[in-house]
Amino acid sequence: MGLLMGNRTACTLLVMIGLIVAVLVTTPSSAQLVWQDDFEDGNLDGWTVAFGNFTIEDGTLILENDTFPTGVIYHPSTGVVGSWSFKIIGRGWEIDFIATAWTGPNMYGYRLFRGFDQFGEAFFFEKILNDSVERLVWYSYAGHEYSNQVNITRNIEGAFEVYIDGELVIESTDASVMESSYFCYSAHGNGSALDNVEVVTKLYTPPGYPTIFLVGFIAAVAILVVVGFIYRKRVVVVEG
Numbered sequence: 001m002g003l004l005m006g007n008r009t010a011c012t013l014l015v016m017i018g019l020i021v022a023v024l025v026t027t028p029s030s031a032q033l034v035w036q037d038d039f040e041d042g043n044l045d046g047w048t049v050a051f052g053n054f055t056i057e058d059g060t061l062i063l064e065n066d067t068f069p070t071g072v073i074y075h076p077s078t079g080v081v082g083s084w085s086f087k088i089i090g091r092g093w094e095i096d097f098i099a100t101a102w103t104g105p106n107m108y109g110y111r112l113f114r115g116f117d118q119f120g121e122a123f124f125f126e127k128i129l130n131d132s133v134e135r136l137v138w139y140s141y142a143g144h145e146y147s148n149q150v151n152i153t154r155n156i157e158g159a160f161e162v163y164i165d166g167e168l169v170i171e172s173t174d175a176s177v178m179e180s181s182y183f184c185y186s187a188h189g190n191g192s193a194l195d196n197v198e199v200v201t202k203l204y205t206p207p208g209y210p211t212i213f214l215v216g217f218i219a220a221v222a223i224l225v226v227v228g229f230i231y232r233k234r235v236v237v238v239e240g
């Protein structure tokens, strides 16, 4: 009798492990790409230059600054929940990563802006309303790096997180704009550049965070412990 119970428990255990493995295997494919561009093909298909002189050099989008000190370029982008990641070069730029227009009275959305406050260099997180802006949060930037990896994430409740080079620097919640048409890049100054733009529906988790794999592993261990406990209890009852 004890052996029978053991087989049944083992079967249950195998089914549970199978389910966990199935969840772990299928999870990475749920990133759901909205769009991406690494500029490696050397063309600007999909992008519209509003003004300025943009080119691609060595697989990177660059503002050519010989005659005009600033430029704006935009790409269709419909994501409002998920993650926006890009590599960006320069000390003066704006990324309107959620935007209903690239400019004008019908422009609503959210902007990450690198510039200066009274204390020095800073990142500003702003809400765009009718071509004016409301500053939600700013972060004084002591890093002074010329090139940054930026990861922005927003959940369904409207909670934003902004990571600069893997460090969480801005948190803000605003759910008032839940539509988007464009991703806009405003570049200022010589050498401003953009690369590896990726918009996905999955929320960003910084490297080193407990991932779904770790959570799955902990769940599997917990189930093993519980099942083992139940099995031992049953054996005791049968033998008693």
Ligand SMILES: [Ca+2]
Pocket: 037, 039, 040, 041, 042, 043, 044, 045
């Ligand atoms: Ca291209």
Ligand SMILES: [Ca+2]
Pocket: 038, 039, 040, 058, 059, 060, 195, 196
């Ligand atoms: Ca590239």
